[in-house]
Amino acid sequence: MSLLKDVSNGSTAQIAYQSRECEGTQGPLETLNRGYGSCRDFAALYAEAIRTLGFGARLVSGYLYDPSDDRLGSAGSGSTHAWVEVFVPGAGWIPFDPTNRSVGSANLIPVAVARNIPQVAPVTGSFQGEGTDLLPIEVVVRVEDQ
Numbered sequence: 001m002s003l004l005k006d007v008s009n010g011s012t013a014q015i016a017y018q019s020r021e022c023e024g025t026q027g028p029l030e031t032l033n034r035g036y037g038s039c040r041d042f043a044a045l046y047a048e049a050i051r052t053l054g055f056g057a058r059l060v061s062g063y064l065y066d067p068s069d070d071r072l073g074s075a076g077s078g079s080t081h082a083w084v085e086v087f088v089p090g091a092g093w094i095p096f097d098p099t100n101r102s103v104g105s106a107n108l109i110p111v112a113v114a115r116n117i118p119q120v121a122p123v124t125g126s127f128q129g130e131g132t133d134l135l136p137i138e139v140v141v142r143v144e145d146q
Contacts, residue, residue: 056087061120
């Protein structure tokens with residue numbers, strides 16, 4: 001666990017968080033070279049680093065529950081977010097959020113899990129038509145304690 005935490009914290013200490021609205025994920029080397037990335041970039045980098053050490057890693061897309069609005073990658077209490085789950089023998093799949101240097105599932109609401117980050121994109125699709133054909137769309141995510 002110490003090694004996994006150190007790798008997570010080390011990458012975050014060297015790379016600045018930067019929110020990006022554009023599609024896609026930077027490759028791990030691109031994130032290292034640029035020195036910044038979004039939560040999905042941090043997740044992709046961490047997963048590849050952990051895999052080189054022989055651990056199983058899968059990428060997770062979902063929501064970050066952040067009612068105090070003090071975590072990176074948060075724009076409110078129901079922000080889309082990406083993190084990694086690492087398989088630790090004897091313990092199973094453990095969530096690591098390298099963006100926020102946290103371990104465990106507190107504040108993380110998983111929606112999709114896959115080996116590669118493009119497979120867990122929160123929203124994908126295409127549109128054919130005229131620019132005037134667009135209709136407004138609004139998505140509201142409400143997270144409640146139960």
